[in-house]
Amino acid sequence: MIQIIKGDITQIKADAIVNAANNSLMGGGGVDGAIHKAGGPAILEDCKKILARQGGCRTGEAVITTAGNLPAGYVIHTVGPVWNGGKNGEPELLYHCYQNALKLARDHQCKTIAFPNISTGVYRFPKPLAAETAHRSIRDFLESSEHRISEVIIVCFDDENYQINREIV
Ligand code: AR6
Numbered sequence: 001m002i003q004i005i006k007g008d009i010t011q012i013k014a015d016a017i018v019n020a021a022n023n024s025l026m027g028g029g030g031v032d033g034a035i036h037k038a039g040g041p042a043i044l045e046d047c048k049k050i051l052a053r054q055g056g057c058r059t060g061e062a063v064i065t066t067a068g069n070l071p072a073g074y075v076i077h078t079v080g081p082v083w084n085g086g087k088n089g090e091p092e093l094l095y096h097c098y099q100n101a102l103k104l105a106r107d108h109q110c111k112t113i114a115f116p117n118i119s120t121g122v123y124r125f126p127k128p129l130a131a132e133t134a135h136r137s138i139r140d141f142l143e144s145s146e147h148r149i150s151e152v153i154i155v156c157f158d159d160e161n162y163q164i165n166r167e168i169v
Helices: 030-039 041-054 090-107 127-144 159-168
Strands: 002-006 016-020 062-066 074-078 112-115 151-156
Touching: 002 127, 002 159, 016 030, 016 090, 030 041, 041 062, 062 090, 074 090, 090 112, 090 127, 127 151, 127 159, 151 159
Parallel strands: 002 151, 016 074, 016 112, 112 151
Antiparallel strands: 062 074
C-alpha cells in the first residue's frame, strides 16, 4: 500500500526512512540536513565507516545506517540523479534509487518505509516525472519481490509535491 502524506520525514516512526543524500554521504542541506540534525552524530559516524569501506555511495544506489535519535528504525541513504535535461539516464537512475532502498528495507525485515521526494529539491528533477517514476518503481517492487513491506509512505514536504503525488495514487 502506498500512502501520501504531507510533513517532515524526521518525525515519521517507520521501520526505515530514506534520505536523499549525495555521493559523499557526508551530509548537506534539504532533507539530508534535517535527518542528520534531528538524528544526531551516530548517523554520520555510520556514514563515515561506509565512506572508508566503499568510498561513499553511487548515484542510484543505497546504503543503510542507524537512525540515531530519530523515531525510525533505520535510515536508508540513496543518491538521486542531478537533473540535466533528462537525456543522461536520470529517470532510470531515480527508478533505481527506489528499487535499491526497498531492497535494503526488505533485507532488514522492514514492514514500513518512508520516502521523501528524492531529487526534487537541489537536484532539480521535474516533480511530475519524479513522482511518476517513484510510484512506478515502488509498485513494481511491491508486485515482483518477496517481502514483508506492508506500507510505503511518501512524505511530501512542499505543497506542489503533495498535490502531484496525491493525483497519482
Ligand atoms: N522531510 C521531507 N522532505 C523534505 C524535508 C523534510 N524534513 N526537507 C526537504 N524535503 P533535497 P535532492 C524535501 O534538496 O533534490 C542535499 O544537500 C524537499 O521539499 O533535500 O535529492 C544532499 O546532501 C524536496 O522535495 O534533495 C544532496 O547534496 C525533497 O525533500 C542534495 O541535497 C528533496 O530535496 C540532494 O538533492
